[in-house]
Amino acid sequence: xxxxxxxxxxxxxxxxxxxxxxxxxxxxxxxxxxxxxxxxxxxxxxxxxxxxxxxxxxxxxxxxxxxxxxxxxxxxxxxxxxxxxxxxxxxxxxxxxxxxxxxxxxxxxxxxxxxxxxxxxxxxxxxxxxxxxxxxxxxxxxxxxxxxxxxxxxxxxxxxxxxxxxxxxxxxxxxxxxxxxxxxxxxxxxxxxxxxxxxxxxxxxxxxxxxxxxxxxxxxxxxxxxxxxxxxxxxxxxxxxxxxxxxxxxxxxxxxxxxxxxxxxxxxxxxxxxxxxxxxxxxxxxxxxxxxxxxxxxxxxxxxxxxxxxxxxxxxxxxxxxxxxxxxxxxxxxxxxxxxxxxxxxxxxxxxxxxxxxxxxxxxxxxxxxxxxxxxxxxxxxxxxxxxxxxxxxxxxxxxxxxxxxxxxxxxxxxxxxxxxxxxxxxxxxxxxxxxxxxxxxxxxxxxxxxxxxxxxxxxxxxxxxxxxxxxxxxxxxxxxxxxxxxxxxxxxxxxxxxxxxxxxxxxxxxxxxxxxxxxxxxxxxxxxxxxxxxxxxxxxxxxxxxxxxxxxxxxxxxxxxxxxxxxxxxxxxxxxxxxxxxxxxxxxxxxxxxxxxxxxxxxxxxxxxxxxxxxxxxxxxxxxxxxxxxxxxxxxxxxxxxxxxxxxxxxxxxxxxxxxxxxxxxxxxxxxxxxxxxxxxxxxxxxxxxxxxxxxxxxxxxxxxxxxxxxxxxxxxxxxxxxxxxxxxxxxxxxxxxxxxxxxxxxxxxxxxxxxxxxxxxxxxxxxxxxxxxxxxxxx
Numbered sequence: 001x002x003x004x005x006x007x008x009x010x011x012x013x014x015x016x017x018x019x020x021x022x023x024x025x026x027x028x029x030x031x032x033x034x035x036x037x038x039x040x041x042x043x044x045x046x047x048x049x050x051x052x053x054x055x056x057x058x059x060x061x062x063x064x065x066x067x068x069x070x071x072x073x074x075x076x077x078x079x080x081x082x083x084x085x086x087x088x089x090x091x092x093x094x095x096x097x098x099x100x101x102x103x104x105x106x107x108x109x110x111x112x113x114x115x116x117x118x119x120x121x122x123x124x125x126x127x128x129x130x131x132x133x134x135x136x137x138x139x140x141x142x143x144x145x146x147x148x149x150x151x152x153x154x155x156x157x158x159x160x161x162x163x164x165x166x167x168x169x170x171x172x173x174x175x176x177x178x179x180x181x182x183x184x185x186x187x188x189x190x191x192x193x194x195x196x197x198x199x200x201x202x203x204x205x206x207x208x209x210x211x212x213x214x215x216x217x218x219x220x221x222x223x224x225x226x227x228x229x230x231x232x233x234x235x236x237x238x239x240x241x242x243x244x245x246x247x248x249x250x251x252x253x254x255x256x257x258x259x260x261x262x263x264x265x266x267x268x269x270x271x272x273x274x275x276x277x278x279x280x281x282x283x284x285x286x287x288x289x290x291x292x293x294x295x296x297x298x299x300x301x302x303x304x305x306x307x308x309x310x311x312x313x314x315x316x317x318x319x320x321x322x323x324x325x326x327x328x329x330x331x332x333x334x335x336x337x338x339x340x341x342x343x344x345x346x347x348x349x350x351x352x353x354x355x356x357x358x359x360x361x362x363x364x365x366x367x368x369x370x371x372x373x374x375x376x377x378x379x380x381x382x383x384x385x386x387x388x389x390x391x392x393x394x395x396x397x398x399x400x401x402x403x404x405x406x407x408x409x410x411x412x413x414x415x416x417x418x419x420x421x422x423x424x425x426x427x428x429x430x431x432x433x434x435x436x437x438x439x440x441x442x443x444x445x446x447x448x449x450x451x452x453x454x455x456x457x458x459x460x461x462x463x464x465x466x467x468x469x470x471x472x473x474x475x476x477x478x479x480x481x482x483x484x485x486x487x488x489x490x491x492x493x494x495x496x497x498x499x500x501x502x503x504x505x506x507x508x509x510x511x512x513x514x515x516x517x518x519x520x521x522x523x524x525x526x527x528x529x530x531x532x533x534x535x536x537x538x539x540x541x542x543x544x545x546x547x548x549x550x551x552x553x554x555x556x557x558x559x560x561x562x563x564x565x566x567x568x569x570x571x572x573x574x575x576x577x578x579x580x581x582x583x584x585x586x587x588x589x590x591x592x593x594x595x596x597x598x599x600x601x602x603x604x605x606x607x608x609x610x611x612x613x614x615x616x617x618x619x620x621x622x623x624x625x626x627x628x629x630x631x632x633x634x635x636x637x638x639x640x641x642x643x644x645x646x647x648x649x650x651x652x653x654x655x656x657x658x659x660x661x662x663x664x665x666x667x668x669x670x671x672x673x674x675x676x677x678x679x680x681x682x683x684x685x686x687x688x689x690x691x692x693x694x695x696x697x698x699x700x701x702x703x704x705x706x707x708x709x710x711x712x713x714x715x716x717x718x719x720x721x722x723x724x725x726x727x728x729x730x731x732x733x734x735x736x737x738x739x740x741x742x743x744x745x746x747x748x749x750x751x752x753x754x755x756x757x758x759x760x761x762x763x764x765x766x767x768x769x770x771x772x773x774x775x776x777x778x779x780x781x
Contacts, residue, residue: 004016009030010026011156011193012035031198032192032198033192034191036075036082036083036084041084041100047101049098049099049101049175053098054086054087054096056086056099057085057087058082059084059188060082060586060589061079062585063085063186064089064574064585064587065183065186065585066583067122067123068123068125068184068186069085070121074117074154083189084100084189085186085189086178088122088185089612090612093180094182095126095180097177098177099175099177100189101176103173103200103201103204104171104172104201104204104206105161105171105173106199106200107171109161109199110162111162112162112198113162114161114194114198115157115191115193116157116176116193117155117189117191118155118187118190119153119155119188120149120151121152123149124182124183125185126178126180126181127145127146127179127181128147128176128178129177130142130143130144130159130174130177132175134171134172135208136207136209137270140175161194220232227246238250238254240325240327240415240416241325241328241411242415252266253323254267255269255322258408258410259294259301259408260301261295261300261301265320268320269323270318276317276318276393278318278391278406281302282298282300283297283299288302289302289374289405293337302407303406304405304406306395316394318392324386324388327384328414330383330420330422332381332411332414333412334363334378334389335378335408335409336350336377336408337374337377337406338377338405338406339370339374339407341370341371343402345396345404347392348365348367349362349366349394350365350390351363351389351390352381352384352390353390354384354438363380374407378412381414383422383423384423385437386438420433426439426545427439430451430454432450435449439545442455442458442641445507445508462640463476463640464638464640465478467492467512467514467636473532476535477534480530481531481533488523488529488530488625490514490517490623491515491516492514493512493514494512494513496632501556501557502632503553503602503632508636508637513634513636514532514636515553515623515634516530516623516633524625526625529625530623532635533618533619533620534619534620535618536617536618537617537618537644538616540610540612540644541612544610545611545641546610546611546644547607547608547641547644548610548638548639548644549605549638549639549640550605550606551606551636551637552634552636553603553633553634554568554593554604554633556593556632568625568626569590569591569624570589570590570621570635571586571588571589571624572588572589572608573585573586573587574587576614576615576618584620610644621638623635666688677689
């Protein structure tokens with residue numbers, strides 16, 4: 001008989017050796033338990049934070065980067081088990097944080113402990129922290145911390161929550177925070193559990209948290225809002241620098257012009273991604289300005305940051321930020337007044353943040369003592385899309401004598417009324433020249449420009465596939481992987497039967513898709529795989545901004561009714577070969593039901609950045625059957641951004657292709673694989689991959705003089721006719737270059753040099769709805 005302590009009960013570790021300490025009966029009273037096996041993140045107990053830089057991921061087996069992260073989970077100690085981890089390779093950057101938070105726990109809980117297992121292997125491991133959060137308006141309290149390389153094994157941690165929460169006795173959440181150290185810095189957690197003394201609070205909303213209650217439909221109807229005048233507006237009209245309401249209520253919560261006198265912080269908010277806070281206060285006091293800037297009075301208000309202590313480094317930085325603005329004008333500027341009078345006050349910076357994180361450099365930065373007076377600074381923003389402004393105070397940590405104070409924040413000329421001459425890096429200009437959109441969203445099947453120009457004249461990129469053609473694998477050059485471990489074919493369809501719980505239409509509504517078929521005899525068992533691979537792609541440098549986009553459908557009636565194992569999984573891998581060795585690494589995965597519903601229209605969009613892949617690669621889609629009889633995993637409309645296959649110009653202006661097996665098109669816009677030369681399909685926009693190809697004339701008899709003469713004459717006539725035809729076609733193509741759309745996704749293609757001007761691959765004149773050459777140069781800069 002083996003004796004164990006009560007703290008080891010139901011912690012997902014087989015401490016007794018016969019799993020009697022992990023029995024369902026004993027563990028039913030334990031809360032917050034999650035092994036990430038059948039229901040992913042355990043959404044009843046755990047959730048991703050919304051204000052961090054990126055999210056935790058569910059993983060199975062090894063992570064996508066070699067030599068970092070676990071090879072197995074802790075629950076099953078096999079490559080088939082699941083765990084949570086932070087992916088620290090591109091586009092993540094050192095210092096970025098991902099947070100996972102719990103349900104709200106009663107502050108009066110006694111004998112309440114948290115147990116979990118963590119894994120920290122890699123040369124660039126950052127940090128793993130655990131916090132108590134009592135309010136979203138205050139700093140969380142760090143109660144546990146580890147940093148650096150810990151080795152390739154799972155380690156156990158236990159925290160007495162009742163003890164660390166005893167000073168306040170107020171309700172709290174547990175927050176796991178992973179911080180990126182570098183490329184080889186994947187940090188993982190698994191098998192989280194709490195003891196029975198941890199009581200779930202009846203109020204599952206901490207102060208300052210965003211409301212999770214669905215809004216009731218107001219007088220304007222669901223999804224719409226009302227101005228004081230009764231005028232109605234939609235969510236897309238918020239945070240666009242256009243005051244649709246006369247009372248400006250459509251912009252007030254976004255983080256707008258603010259003097260801090262009457263409206264608090266005017267929608268500006270502290271970021272939960274850092275622990276220190278900006279505070280609205282009156283002027284005066286030790287280390288603060290004697291008067292504000294707006295009223296020039298001691299009674300005036302301002303916003304300021306000064307640390308209470310210099311002992312904790314994580315409390316020396318504060319972020320004040322807006323909500324996400326949809327777009328801005330070319331002449332948009334941001335004005336602020338700042339006051340920094342102490343010698344060791346630190347650094348004030350203004351950053352622009354997108355969904356990819358902060359820009360590489362701040363738009364404005366100043367350090368140290370600047371004088372005993374208010375100073376104005378204008379910060380250029382320019383034409384941007386989907387961005388927020390972040391004001392960062394980074395204290396020196398040498399003393400607490402000085403504060404960084406701000407007043408009279410203002411956006412100037414930011415409403416995009418005028419024509420935008422160019423967009424920022426990785427953004428594209430819509431044809432109406434009034435909006436910028438992220439280039440990863442161009443030609444993805446969804447209109448992001450108000451005029452729809454981001455979905456017009458889309459170029460065909462190798463790897464794109466809509467699965468609409470009968471010979472989809474041949475046209476798209478996709479390869480089904482049929483072997484001993486993946487021997488189930490994908491089946492093409494426009495709809496599936498009710499019994500299979502699959503989609504009623506494809507993603508576009510009028511085409512076809514592929515799904516994991518059970519038509520083969522050995523493809524009805526749980527875990528049976530269907531795998532398909534894209535054509536091979538060239539390496540992608542870290543700054544290439546290459547993305548894959550696709551749509552998937554995963555919904556099963558039995559899974560929705562509680563049988564979590566009924567639905568299968570969809571995994572996306574990178575398959576690449578480097579230095580004679582071949583590897584496959586997990587890029588993306590979804591398990592169980594994903595949206596959808598009885599209407600069977602729940603197509604979901606997925607996108608993944610592919611920058612920084614050092615060798616030729618292909619993308620593999622692998623669908624695994626679940627345990628239910630109606631499991632369907634469907635895929636549709638796979639596309640790559642053109643930058644995934646763009647070659648680079650050489651010193652003399654000619655094109656340098658990424659692989660020795662590729663040839664440059666005559667127009668120097670793209671490359672194609674040498675095996676596609678003269679294969680009957682146009683892969684170059686100018687058709688040069690199919691020009692000058694040999695013809696195959698029938699053989700001429702040795703003694704047939706007449707036949708030989710006829711062949712010679714016929715050849716001469718044919719050559720003349722061919723030249724004339726090519727000239728005519730060239731004129732026609734030139735005339736129609738802005739009229740004929742490019743057929744994408746492996747459909748029948750015509751020889752044309754049309755492309756989407758938002759990709760900056762053409763030199764169209766601005767009057768034609770595209771970009772001028774000069775504007776392209778500004779965009780690329």
